[in-house]
Amino acid sequence: HIVSDEYKLVSKKWKVKPTSIDLGDGVFVKDGDMAIMAGPCSIESEDQIRKVINHLKENNIKLMRGGVFKPRSSPYAFRGLGLDGLKLWYELAQEAGIKIVTEVMQVSQIEEMYPFVDIYQVGARNTQNFNLLDELGKVDKAVMIKRGISGTIEELLQSAEYVFSGGNEKLILCERGIRTYEKASRNTLDLNAVPILKAKSHLPVVVDPSHGIGIRAYVPQMALAGVMSGADGIIYEAHEVPDKAYSDGQQTLDFAQSTLLADQIRKTFALR
Ligand code: PEP
Ligand code: MN
Numbered sequence: 001h002i003v004s005d006e007y008k009l010v011s012k013k014w015k016v017k018p019t020s021i022d023l024g025d026g027v028f029v030k031d032g033d034m035a036i037m038a039g040p041c042s043i044e045s046e047d048q049i050r051k052v053i054n055h056l057k058e059n060n061i062k063l064m065r066g067g068v069f070k071p072r073s074s075p076y077a078f079r080g081l082g083l084d085g086l087k088l089w090y091e092l093a094q095e096a097g098i099k100i101v102t103e104v105m106q107v108s109q110i111e112e113m114y115p116f117v118d119i120y121q122v123g124a125r126n127t128q129n130f131n132l133l134d135e136l137g138k139v140d141k142a143v144m145i146k147r148g149i150s151g152t153i154e155e156l157l158q159s160a161e162y163v164f165s166g167g168n169e170k171l172i173l174c175e176r177g178i179r180t181y182e183k184a185s186r187n188t189l190d191l192n193a194v195p196i197l198k199a200k201s202h203l204p205v206v207v208d209p210s211h212g213i214g215i216r217a218y219v220p221q222m223a224l225a226g227v228m229s230g231a232d233g234i235i236y237e238a239h240e241v242p243d244k245a246y247s248d249g250q251q252t253l254d255f256a257q258s259t260l261l262a263d264q265i266r267k268t269f270a271l272r
Helices: 046-058 082-096 107-116 130-136 153-165 193-200 209-213 216-228 255-271
Strands: 021-024 027-029 035-039 063-065 099-103 119-122 142-146 171-175 205-207 233-237
Touching: 027 035, 035 046, 035 255, 046 063, 046 082, 046 255, 082 099, 082 107, 107 130, 119 130, 130 153, 142 153, 153 171, 153 193, 171 193, 193 205, 205 216, 209 216, 209 233, 216 233, 216 255, 233 255
Parallel strands: 035 063, 035 233, 063 099, 099 119, 119 142, 142 171, 171 205, 205 233
Antiparallel strands: 021 027
């Protein structure tokens, strides 16, 4: 049954029907749909969480992103509120009927995070942390795997294969830009990956224009390009005062920009 030496179970040759991720309460990440995931790069405080949740509610956005364990290039940068921050966030999100997407950085965090997470995010720096992927394969909650910093499409699919073959089929792929020779943008958002991933795999594909381009003013147009490329969802960073954000403020939308973008994403998706 091996359809490729490199991966098989995540391949469309193995399973034709698109995989639908059912997060409960009518929230899905699936083919033919447009999931919007928005929120700050980092969870910072109760006040910040409340403001973001209100913003998401106003815009009927059901999935909130935010990091509590942050993989920072410098050890001196803000590294997140940790599990206590996640617990607080969970309480507030729960009340509001909002689902949580947050990064897991290491194996030991999987279990402690479990009650408070709807989608475990595997960050670009951990795409090839194979021990982490093996352990996420044993979990019965959704996992979103980001493409590695310099990762190929095939390597992303192989990473997904680790989780899927371990028994967890609730998997989402995320294109978040790759490192190239180009310095004018933070990363090079490879929208070519979207139709290729959709053709090769039955898993839903989400685009992250925030990390993909890294420049706030250009995030909306790359998000919309992502919609037209065939993505099943868009994840972007939003904060009440982006310039005061503890991380990634330069690529973070304010609430007015986020409101406009969510509306444009839906309208663009309707044209597809
Ligand atoms: C993030 O989502 O804030 C993040 C750290 O993303 P990435 O792993 O894509 O750099
Ligand atoms: Mn970020």
